[in-house]
Amino acid sequence: MQIHGKAALVTGANRGIGRAFARELVAHGATVYAAARRPELITDPEVVPIQLDVTDPATIATAVETIGELSILVNNAGTAFAGSVLTASLDDARREMEVNYFGTWAVTQAFAPTLARNGGGAVINMLSAASWLALEPAAGYAASKAAQWSLSNAMRLALRGQGTHVLGVHVGYVDTDLSAGVDQPKISPEEVARAAIKGLLSGEEEVLVDEFSRQIKSALPNDIAALYAAR
Structure with missing residues (x-):
């Protein structure tokens, strides 16, 4: 699709x-409309700051x-908390679902008519x-991303009729505040955005940015015991 001259929103x-x-x-x-709960933190003069909390219907x-x-919607807003299934705070897990899963759903649902009026455009969901x-060690986060992936596939089916392309972006560890405490090789945010x-x-439906995400995806058809034995 064409990007030049189009309006885009990034959460x-x-x-x-x-x-x-x-x-x-x-x-x-x-x-580009750059959205955040605190738009005053956005200082880039080439974007338009806008307040948007993906868990707040009013904003x-x-x-x-x-x-x-609007022609391009990038559902990027996300959160993550540490915690295993046995010890994690369920309040934290609910927050992860509210932001990562329900937030993506709410924003896409709200902007779908706008995208349709402007020729369909595209929705990009930042997955993992x-x-x-x-x-x-991050059971709630992984569960929320699995739900978001399933939701992305449902969106692809639901929005196809109005001409809206849905792209899911998967990556392993990225050098951001979210993964600051993770001791693993990381790629840059810029590499993710470029890919x-x-x-x-090029009209792809999924982008697997790094080798880690490609290895995990390729292992999916295999026996579940084999997948988790290596981790």
Whole structure:
């Protein structure tokens, strides 16, 4: 699809992958609305800061009214808490579901009519290799990403009729605040954004950014015991 001259909205755009998405879309000639719960933290002069909390229907509705034309929606806002199944706070797990899963659903549902009026456009959902691989020290986060992946597939079916392309982006560890305490090789947010936009331009439905996510996806058809024996 064409990006130049189109309007794009990126949630969670005040830092990390969201900020990289905003910059990549600007570089491709889009008008970018950079959304965050605290838009005053967004200082990039080339984007339009906008308040949006993906768990707050009122701010979502206001954003829909503010952005009259939209062609690209990037559902990037996310949260994660540490905790195994046996010890994790269920309140934290519910928060992960509210932001990562229900937040993606709510924002997409709200903007779907706008996308339809503007020719269909695209929805990009920032997913994870954890969509397919449970993480013992972050059980709630992985479960929320698995739910978000399933939701993305349902969106792809539901939005196809209005011409909206749905792209899921999967990656392992990214060098952001969210993974600051993880001692694993990481790629940069800019690499994620570049790969995602390249995939959008070529019409892909899923982008597996790094080798880790490709290895996990390729293991899915195998026996579940074999998948988890190696982790």
